[in-house]
Amino acid sequence: MHIDLSHRTAIVTGSTAGIGLAIARGLAASGARVVVTGRTQPRVDEAIATLTGEVPGARVSGVAGDLGTLKGAQALIDAEPSTDILVNNLGIFEPKAFFDIPDEDWMRFFEVNVLSGIRLARHYATGMAERGWGRIQFLSSESGVQIPTEMVHYGTTKTAQLAVSRGLAETLAGTGVTVNAILPGPTLSEGVGDFFGKIAAEHGKSLAEVERDFISTHRPTSLIQRLATVDEVANLSVYLASEQASATTGAAVRVDGGVVRSVI
The missing domain is CATH 1.10.1220 (Arc Repressor Mutant)
Incomplete structure (x- = not known):
């Protein structure tokens, strides 16, 4: 299978390191023009340098800002008003006992892990639907299916992403825009x-x-x-962003190493 995204633009949030950077690298290697995002300009610049050094001919730019805030999301939208592929990878995690998690932590996790993707999808999905093609992904987790007792707040936000992903996929039915959630296991x-x-x-x-x-x-x-390695997760993301994945939408696709004991 040859994946060619040379005529597509992709935005990958939280992509200065880890899974996000690996996804950005995979999309760039498939020809997409990739926009990386991170909280600070030095981190964004470092990611751009890494990708252009690793992927010959890579077309990469970046936007710095806190996408866990409305101001940060708007800054990205102002800089990149349109995209063909949106990968909502931004997320935080923190092991903490349930009874030690204050309201402030619950709100912070919801803002960063859930609302960041909602805000961007709300904007970019409209243009995708008008053009008749688009790919939206939410990086959820097996923790959204099997809530870890050591970080219930994290697992709850990952379950919320599954609900948003499925609901948006149904909202965009028949438009040519696919929406999927990816469920990595421990990576x-x-x-x-x-x-x-x-x-x-x-x-x-x-x-x-x-x-x-x-x-x-x-x-x-x-x-x-x-x-899992970050590249093993990224491989699935790149496929779901491709033309070849046109019949996969509304799905929660696992790359969890078989952690979830389920036949579906």
Whole structure:
């Protein structure tokens, strides 16, 4: 299968590192003009330099801003009024016991993980529908199906993304615009790597040992018995952004290493 996105523009939120950067790299390698986003200009500039260095002929630009706010979302829309592909990857996570999560944390997680994608989809989907083609993705998580007790607020926002994705797909029925949610399992992103690194330092263990302990304790149903790589998640995103994925919409597509024990 040859995926050619040379005539498409893609916006990937939260794409200065981790899964978002891997998705941006995959889309750029497929020919798309890619817009990366991050909270600060130095991080955006670094991501652009990385992508142009890794992907020959990459067409990459960037917008800096906090997309967890209305002001940040509007800044992106002003800079890039139209797109063919929108990947709502921006998200935060934080292990914290349920009884220790204050209202402020609940609101912050909802603003960043849910409202950021809603605001952008509300704007960009209109133009996609008018043109008769578009791809919208929400990076949810297996945690949206199996809520982790160590971070209920995170899991709740990931469930909300599934609802938004399906509802928007039904809203856009027959327009040529597809909307899907991607459900990664535990993935060795920059944020997870940093988190595991702190645990390793505190307990005098290697990163490999911390990963094995995490899988055996918190995700024992994993069929691959390891964390996924960011590129393994990105591969699915690039496919769903392609012409070839035109019949896949309204779906919650798992790339979770088999963590969710379900036949569908």
